[in-house]
Amino acid sequence: MITKEWNCIHLEQIASSGQCFRWKKTGEGRFLIPAFGRVLQVRQITPVMFEADCSQQEWKACWADYFDEQTDYDAVIASIPAQDTYLSAAAAYGRGIRILRQPLWETIASFIISQNNNIPRIRSIITRLSAGELTPFPQAETMLQWKEAELRAAGLGYRAPYLHKAARMYLTENAPERLRTLCYPQAREYLMRYPGIGPKVADCICLFGLGHKGAFPMDVWVKRILATHYPQGFRLERYPHTAGILQQYMFYYERTLSERNGRKASVVHKGAQA
DNA sequence: TGCCAGGCTTCAC
DNA sequence: GTGAAGCATGGC
Numbered sequence: 001m002i003t004k005e006w007n008c009i010h011l012e013q014i015a016s017s018g019q020c021f022r023w024k025k026t027g028e029g030r031f032l033i034p035a036f037g038r039v040l041q042v043r044q045i046t047p048v049m050f051e052a053d054c055s056q057q058e059w060k061a062c063w064a065d066y067f068d069e070q071t072d073y074d075a076v077i078a079s080i081p082a083q084d085t086y087l088s089a090a091a092a093y094g095r096g097i098r099i100l101r102q103p104l105w106e107t108i109a110s111f112i113i114s115q116n117n118n119i120p121r122i123r124s125i126i127t128r129l130s131a132g133e134l135t136p137f138p139q140a141e142t143m144l145q146w147k148e149a150e151l152r153a154a155g156l157g158y159r160a161p162y163l164h165k166a167a168r169m170y171l172t173e174n175a176p177e178r179l180r181t182l183c184y185p186q187a188r189e190y191l192m193r194y195p196g197i198g199p200k201v202a203d204c205i206c207l208f209g210l211g212h213k214g215a216f217p218m219d220v221w222v223k224r225i226l227a228t229h230y231p232q233g234f235r236l237e238r239y240p241h242t243a244g245i246l247q248q249y250m251f252y253y254e255r256t257l258s259e260r261n262g263r264k265a266s267v268v269h270k271g272a273q274a
Numbered sequence: 275t276g277c278c279a280g281g282c283t284t285c286a287c
Numbered sequence: 288g289t290g291a292a293g294c295a296t297g298g299c
Contacts, residue, residue, distance in 0.1 A: 111280080112282095114280055114281085115279090115280080115281040115282060116278090116279060116280095116281050116282075116295090116296095117279055117281085117295095117297095118279040118297080118299090119279080120279095120297085120299090121279080121297055124297085124298095125296095152295085155295085155296065157296050158282095158294050158295050159282090159294095160295090162282085162283095195282090195283085196281090196282065196283090197282085198281060198282050198283085199282095200282090201280085201282080204280070218280095219280040220278095220279075220281085221280065222280085251280075
């Protein structure tokens, strides 16, 4: 068992930030995370401390990257201009969020499934594909052996052929090796060649599967936020290496407020920066 | 019952 | 290049 003390770590916020679909809550601040061939237990001990049931060696080998240990989230938040009242509020609200670096194929498949779908249903489809909540996510090789009809049976609907073809391309083109060598714009362009992957899904994969934190997924929520709070335009170029983190703050803030206040409820922040 | 969902593909124009 | 229609399915 190891413990980590970070200023910005809130497991509940990460679990409900829409970036991961397989965390299983087992109690207050307690989660099981199936990834990398095992199930990690994590627990929030204090607002700035959590524990994980793994060795230091295992932590360094995969979970440190998974939890994005090397990024200074305080510095990211500090980089937000004070006059940008909406983003400042969103970051303060979701300051415990971290960008998870998730297994690549699982991220590609999950976000192909996510298109025009809602989060509870994405979770249920992924659980069916994995044949359980804590069992390993099926590898591309496995999915390629399945028939499209089997994917449809898991609830994928029209996305079934997308996923099947994506698995084939992923394997035949040796995508993990290729993607490792590409910068963010190149990786995004490469991924958009896959069926079922457009700009938004490609950005999610770049952000959550490849660690390109300059990726800024534009989904229906973010479009709504930008239209409401940044009618003069959002200065994305200000955040070439952290835009994805800020996007998560916005997404989480807006969704959480909406759930509490009713659909599309939104606090108006006059003076949100252009 | 109807709307909507962390969109994408296809097809007019 | 831009905009609209169509898409499977189930949560709410």
